[in-house]
C-alpha cells in the first residue's frame with residue numbers, strides 16, 4: 001500500500017488480528033483476489049477483515065478511524081463501478097454476517113445481516129408465499145448490504161422500484177464507532193428532542209439535517225431528479241416530510257460512505273400471481289425508447305433490454321438459444337405482465353403486438369415465452385456474459401488460484417493471464 005511502509009502495514013494487520021474475533025486476511029493471494037470485482041478496476045487492499053459480528057465492525061471502524069486508514073465495505077463484489085475496492089482495510093460481510101435474524105410473515109418484514117445473499121433470502125421466504133422484490137441480475141451473488149448501499153433495482157423495477165422503497169430501517173456503525181438505528185422519528189415527539197440534545201455524532205446529525213434541508217430548499221426543489229431510480233449522490237428528498245425525519249433513505253445508495261450497515265429491516269411482498277413474458281425484437285436501437293413508452297402504458301411488471309453485443313455472445317456461446325435470436329437483431333426487450341389468468345395477460349400482449357408491430361412499426365417481432373425456466377435462462381445469460389466480460393483477474397499462478405477459489409471456468413471471456421492488460 002502506498003501510504004504506509006511494509007512494517008507499518010504488518011503492525012496494523014497484527015493489531016487487527018488481536019482485536020477481533022473474525023478473520024484477518026493479509027496473504028498475497030487474498031489481497032489479489034480482493035483487488036478486483038466485477039468492474040474494470042484493480043486496487044490491492046492493505047488487508048481484508050471478515051467480521052464475525054457487530055462488535056468486530058465497531059472495533060475495526062474505531063481502529064481505522066483513529067489512524068486515518070480507509071475502510072471499504074464489501075458484499076458480493078458485483079458492483080460495476082469498483083466502489084467495493086480500495087487501498088485500506090476491506091470489510092467482507094459475506095463470510096460470517098449473513099444470517100436472517102428475525103422474521104414476521106404477518107407483518108411482512110425481515111431483519112437480516114448485510115452479508116446475506118439475495119437468493120438465500122428468497123429461498124427462505126418462498127415457503128411463506130413471500131419474497132423480496134428487488135432483483136438485480138446478480139441475485140445469486142449480491143448481498144443485501146451491497147444492494148442497500150447501491151440502491152439496487154432489477155428488471156422488475158417498473159413494478160417494485162428500487163431498494164429505497166423496501167428498506168424500512170437500518171442499524172449503522174458511524175465513523176466514530178457509534179451504532180445508530182434509523183427509521184421514522186416524529187418531528188413533534190419527545191424522541192427528536194432527546195436525539196437533538198445528545199452530545200453524540202447521532203445528535204449532531206439530527207441537529208444538522210433539518211437546518212441543511214431548510215438552507216438549501218430552493219436548489220433541492222429545482223434539482224430534484226425525476227427518475228424512477230436515482231442512485232447518484234445522496235437522497236436528500238426522502239429524508240423529511242411534514243411529520244417525520246428518517247435517515248434510512250440517506251444511507252440507502254450511500255455506497256458505504258456515510259456508515260457501515262450491520263443490520264437491515266426489509267419490507268416483503270406476497271409472491272406474484274400468474275405472469276407471462278414476451279420477447280420483442282428490434283432492428284434499430286433508436287426505436288426501443290419510443291416502444292418502451294408504449295409498453296409502460298400497459299403497466300408491465302418487467303422490462304429488460306438485451307443489446308446486440310450481448311445477443312451476439314449468447315448466440316455464439318449457447319447454440320440452443322439460437323431459435324430465439326435470429327441474425328440482425330439490434331436489441332431485444334423482455335416484457336412481463338401479471339394478471340388473474342393467462343387470457344388476461346395474452347390480451348395485453350395482443351394489444352402490444354398491434355401497437356408496436358402493425359400501427360407504429362417500432363419492432364419487427366414479438367414472441368410470448370410461456371416457460372418460466374426459459375425466461376430465467378435468458379436473464380441468466382445476461383448475467384453470465386456480463387460477468388465474463390467484466391471479470392479480469394491476476395496473472396500466472398495467482399490468476400489460476402483465483403479462478404480455483406471462485407470456481408470459475410477459464411474461458412476466452414474470463415481473462416486469466418497477461419491478456420487482461
Ligand SMILES: Cc1cc2nc3c(=O)[nH]c(=O)nc-3n(C[C@H](O)[C@H](O)[C@H](O)COP(=O)(O)OP(=O)(O)OC[C@H]3O[C@@H](n4cnc5c(N)ncnc54)[C@H](O)[C@@H]3O)c2cc1C
Pocket residue numbers: 037038072073074075076077078079080083084093114135136137138141142143144145146147148149150151152153154155255256257259260261262382383384385386387390
Ligand atoms: C452482470 C451484472 C449485472 C448486474 N445487474 C444489476 C441489476 O440488474 N440491477 C442493479 O441494481 N445492479 C446490477 N448490477 C450491479 C450489482 O450486482 C448490484 O448493485 C448488487 O446489488 C451489488 O451487491 P454486492 O453485494 O455485490 O455489493 P458490492 O459490490 O460488494 O458493494 C457495493 C457497494 O456496497 C457497499 N457495501 C457493501 N456492504 C456494505 C455494508 N454492510 N455497509 C455499507 N456499505 C456496504 C460497498 O462498499 C460498495 O460501495 C449488476 C452487476 C453485474 C456485474
